[in-house]
Amino acid sequence: MEIVNKLLDKSALSALIERLSKSGKEVYAPVKENGITDFAKIDTIDTIDFDCITTIQSAKSLVFPRVENILSYKKTSEDIVVKNVDITAFPEVVALGTRPCDAAGFIPLDAIFCTDNADEIFNARLKKLTIISISCKKADEYCFCTSVNGNPGNTAGSDILLTEISDSTYFAEIVSEKGKAIFDANTDLFKETAAIDKTPHLAEVKQEFTAEAINEKLNTLFESDIWDKQSMRCVGCGACAYVCPACGCFDIQDENKGNKGIRHRCWDSCGFGLFTLHTSGHNPREKQSQRWRQRIFHKFSYQPVQQKQFGCVGCGRCSRACPADMNIAEHLKEIAVN
Amino acid sequence: MEEIKKIAKQLLSENKVQMVIGFEKGTANKVRPAFFTKPDDVEKLIYNEACIHNLALYLKKDICHHVSNVAIVANPNVVRSIIQLASENQVKEEKVTIIGISFEGKSIGILDFKAAEEFAKTQPKGLKPEDRAFIEKVQAMPMEERFNYWVETFSTCVKCYACRASCPMCYCGKCNVETNNPQWIPVASHKYGNLEWHIMRAMHLAGRCINCGECTRACPVDIPLNMLSYMLTDFVMDEFHAEAGLSATYAPALSSYTNIDKENFIK
Ligand code: SF4
Ligand code: SF4
Ligand code: SF4
Ligand code: SF4
Numbered sequence: 001m002e003i004v005n006k007l008l009d010k011s012a013l014s015a016l017i018e019r020l021s022k023s024g025k026e027v028y029a030p031v032k033e034n035g036i037t038d039f040a041k042i043d044t045i046d047t048i049d050f051d052c053i054t055t056i057q058s059a060k061s062l063v064f065p066r067v068e069n070i071l072s073y074k075k076t077s078e079d080i081v082v083k084n085v086d087i088t089a090f091p092e093v094v095a096l097g098t099r100p101c102d103a104a105g106f107i108p109l110d111a112i113f114c115t116d117n118a119d120e121i122f123n124a125r126l127k128k129l130t131i132i133s134i135s136c137k138k139a140d141e142y143c144f145c146t147s148v149n150g151n152p153g154n155t156a157g158s159d160i161l162l163t164e165i166s167d168s169t170y171f172a173e174i175v176s177e178k179g180k181a182i183f184d185a186n187t188d189l190f191k192e193t194a195a196i197d198k199t200p201h202l203a204e205v206k207q208e209f210t211a212e213a214i215n216e217k218l219n220t221l222f223e224s225d226i227w228d229k230q231s232m233r234c235v236g237c238g239a240c241a242y243v244c245p246a247c248g249c250f251d252i253q254d255e256n257k258g259n260k261g262i263r264h265r266c267w268d269s270c271g272f273g274l275f276t277l278h279t280s281g282h283n284p285r286e287k288q289s290q291r292w293r294q295r296i297f298h299k300f301s302y303q304p305v306q307q308k309q310f311g312c313v314g315c316g317r318c319s320r321a322c323p324a325d326m327n328i329a330e331h332l333k334e335i336a337v338n
Numbered sequence: 339m340e341e342i343k344k345i346a347k348q349l350l351s352e353n354k355v356q357m358v359i360g361f362e363k364g365t366a367n368k369v370r371p372a373f374f375t376k377p378d379d380v381e382k383l384i385y386n387e388a389c390i391h392n393l394a395l396y397l398k399k400d401i402c403h404h405v406s407n408v409a410i411v412a413n414p415n416v417v418r419s420i421i422q423l424a425s426e427n428q429v430k431e432e433k434v435t436i437i438g439i440s441f442e443g444k445s446i447g448i449l450d451f452k453a454a455e456e457f458a459k460t461q462p463k464g465l466k467p468e469d470r471a472f473i474e475k476v477q478a479m480p481m482e483e484r485f486n487y488w489v490e491t492f493s494t495c496v497k498c499y500a501c502r503a504s505c506p507m508c509y510c511g512k513c514n515v516e517t518n519n520p521q522w523i524p525v526a527s528h529k530y531g532n533l534e535w536h537i538m539r540a541m542h543l544a545g546r547c548i549n550c551g552e553c554t555r556a557c558p559v560d561i562p563l564n565m566l567s568y569m570l571t572d573f574v575m576d577e578f579h580a581e582a583g584l585s586a587t588y589a590p591a592l593s594s595y596t597n598i599d600k601e602n603f604i605k
Contacts, residue, residue: 036560038494056558057496066496067526141366232401233371238498239558253525264526267496274516287400323504323556324391325370 003155004174004183005195008162012189013170014045019186020094025130028062029097030055039095048097053140054315058245059095059102060109063125066242066267070121070252075259087124094182098133101145101315103157105245106131111307112248121265130178134170135163139203142316144329146207150313153198163198171196208329209336211300211310217335218301222293226338230331231292233324238269240295240318240326246311249275270294292326296335339385341445342411345437349409351377355435359396360411361389371396385411385443391504392552394419397429398509409435414461415550417454418583419506422548424451425588428509451586458584465549465568472562473569488566489529492536494559497527501553501563502539507546514538540566545574545591548583 008016021027021043029048031040037052039059074081095102106126113122136143136152145151155161159179162170172190174183183190241247251268254261268275271292276285285291299311312328319327346358357375362382364370369388373396374380394416402408410416420436423429431451438446438457449457465473479487499515502508515523515535523538524531540563547567554564574580577600580591 034560038559067528067531232373233396235395235399235500235503235556237500237503237556238496239500239556242496242498243558251525255524255526264528266526269498272499319365321500321558323500325364325368327365330365 001175001177001180004180005193006172006174006183007191007193008170008172008189009191010045010168010170013162016182016186016189017045017096018043020182025092025094027094027096028059029095042096050097050134053136053138053143054099054101054317054320056317056321057243058105058315058317059098059131060105060245060247062093062095062129063106063122064109064113064248064250064267068121068265069262070265071263073261073263085121087121090125090128092128092130093125094130094132096132096134098131098158099136099315100133100152100154100156100158100161101143101150101313102245103131103133103161104145104150104154104313105315106157108246108303108307108309108311108313109248111303111309112311115307130159130182131157132160132162132179132182133158135161135198135201136203136205137164137201139205140316142319142327142329143203143205143314144208144316144332145314146205147209147329147332148211148310148312148314152202152205163196163201165196165198165201171198171201208333211304211312213336214296214300214332215304215310217338218297221335221338222297224338226335227289227293227296228287230334231289231326234271234288234292234322234326235324236271236273236288236291237323238267238271239321239323240328241269241271242267243317243321244312245315245317246299246313270298296331300332339383339443339445341447342385342437342439343380343383345445345448346374346383346409346411347377347380349435349437350374350380355405355407355409357402357405357407358383358409358411358437359393360437361385361391361393373401383411385439387443389413389443390415390551390555392416392419392506392550394423394506395504395552397423397434398506407433407435409437411439412436412449412454413439413441414458414463415548415552417449417461418458418463418548419550421451421454421458421586422546422583423506423509424586426546426590431586455585463549463581463584465571469549469565469568472565473572476565477569488536489533491561492532492563493529495527495532495536495561495563496559497525497532497535498558500556500558501561504552504556505543506550506552507543507548508539514542536563536566539563540570543567544570545578545580546582547571 028039029042030037032049037049038055071084113119155175159176161173165171249268251266253264277283303311349355360383361369362372436449438449523534578591
């Protein structure tokens with residue numbers, strides 16, 4: 001649909017949040033607790049941390065939780081009864097205060113979960129998710145959305161995008177049908193406006209390279225020693241993948257108790273040695289540098305082929321979370337000029 | 339710092355070592371672990387108050403497997419980690435050159451293991467007053483409240499294992515959480531899966547943790563998980579009079595037996 005421009009005062013946003021949660025929707029927003037800001041359930045605007053550049057973790061857990069039950073099973077004397085998780089019972093969720101990069105992250109994530117077969121559970125959650133993002137006024141040294149086809153006022157992936165244009169007012173872009181449904185139910189809260197140039201209200205993020213250039217370079221870099229050099233300090237954990245809005249790898253685990261049990265889907269990461277370990281003991285990615293190479297190749301070479309999407313939105317979360325200060329933007333830039 | 343650079347350069351140019359592990363400038367005002375293989379590279383080596391990562395962890399990573407001699411810029415935490423690793427037969431003196439440095443950044447020069455032990459003994463060790471205060475607060479809780487406190491504290495753990503990957507003492511090729519036949523610890527990061535993982539981790543570090551805080555520093559969601567292994571530091575001290583990282587020939591409390599070990603747990 002064509003984007004519809006409106007204004008939303010902050011007091012109206014506050015009223016909107018209360019209406020949404022009263023109507024039975026679960027509203028998640030960045031909340032600061034014990035010194036760190038992450039998405040948490042809210043029912044009032046007062047608990048939102050509007051100042052943080054990005055939350056530590058992305059909003060992906062709203063559609064791809066770090067652990068979820070996918071089915072339960074029970075063995076009886078005659079039969080095995082398998083019960084799938086009830087996908088109709090998932091709540092309606094609103095993600096509020098996601099950044100444009102968070103919202104954009106749902107696009108490659110969705111593409112992963114819809115390759116070959118559409119994943120029912122993921123899609124059921126996604127269908128019930130409405131994303132109300134807020135454009136970035138500030139960026140930090142880790143942000144690089146503009147180098148991977150995004151920008152601090154990007155509407156892609158959001159259902160509504162809010163841009164703060166004064167201390168009391170947001171410029172609201174209604175981007176999708178889901179966004180329009182929220183608008184239609186709350187028209188009294190919005191005001192009319194002509195289109196507004198958002199640029200003066202957005203953070204500046206310098207473009208350092210293009211995702212297409214990385215993609216091109218990777219064609220000849222598989223055997224390069226750049227992976228060894230870049231990954232020497234990488235300790236091989238899951239922090240980068242787990243905070244990433246676009247990483248979708250998971251593991252399936254059964255937790256058995258007697259003759260019944262639960263099957264879980266849990267996050268997994270290509271940073272772990274165990275990720276590719278075969279039963280035979282052979283590991284096709286036996287060194288950390290091969291795992292680092294996989295991370296970059298998957299996002300910038302394989303995903304563009306398989307899903308016509310880059311697997312990175314430039315949020316910088318992986319770099320912020322990395323215990324060894326592996327800065328992905330810096331590494332990509334190095335690849336771009338290689 | 340100039341002194342350290344001089345030593346590092348000399349070690350590399352005389353080919354006494356093929357790699358020096360130290361620090362270089364990182365993102366913005368961060369520092370990051372760096373690996374110097376040529377004398378000229380050493381220009382980039384830095385040391386300042388931000389250099390708190392426990393570099394000893396790299397001695398057990400694959401980057402060191404094919405290097406015959408490696409030098410490491412070692413503050414007292416790194417020194418103690420190396421001594422602890424030596425006591426567990428994980429590093430060999432002839433392979434590792436310790437470039438000692440005080441917490442304040444004063445160069446101590448090259449230390450052999452004997453000198454490293456002496457140096458470690460003179461340095462501040464054990465728990466910091468704020469750690470002790472934290473532990474006392476938690477220990478004072480009634481049992482049920484304390485249990486719930488830990489369940490709650492670990493509930494945000496995403497099982498990224500950055501803590502494990504960053505701890506020099508967590509070098510097992512196959513961690514217990516990865517054993518699946520039988521499966522001891524649930525893979526899922528649900529409440530009890532997390533609790534079991536953290537209890538297991540702490541138990542395996544009892545008397546081995548040198549209280550460097552690296553695990554908690556590595557944690558993306560700031561879980562004070564080091565406090566569990568710190569608690570056991572005092573416990574192992576009281577019960578076994580043993581302290582990690584001070585003697586390269588010390589037999590770790592949990593894998594050795596002496597006739598002063600108490601057996602009052604057998605009832
Ligand atoms: S890049 Fe950083 S966060 Fe990712 S696996 Fe390596 S050390 Fe962990
Ligand atoms: S790879 Fe890093 S920068 Fe890119 S989307 Fe994932 S967390 Fe963000
Ligand atoms: S403080 Fe943490 S990282 Fe350091 S030795 Fe103890 S358990 Fe390992
Ligand atoms: S680093 Fe933190 S989140 Fe990751 S496994 Fe350790 S305690 Fe859990």
